[in-house]
Amino acid sequence: MQWTSILAIYFLFLVFSAFLLLPFGVKTHDEVGAEKVPGQADSAPVDFRPGRLMLRAMIIAAVLTTAYVLNYINGWIVPQDLIFFGPDAR
Structure with missing residues (x-):
């Protein structure tokens, strides 16, 4: 696998995990009692911290990209394993 492919996969995981993490840990002014x-x-939100959000997203994206590349190299899960219905189902 080329490094550019790994970088593209990392970026996709980064964007996905950033959007996934957005609603967690958010407090509104009513919850905090702020004006x-x-x-x-x-x-x-009362205190939005994009740096903390991106750091968490980068860590999750790195873990997911590592798992993806290791699966690509070792072949733990192949496309045939994902066929649940039809003539090729196991």
């Missing part, structure tokens, strides 16, 4: 700015949405 709202006029015109602010009720669901706006």
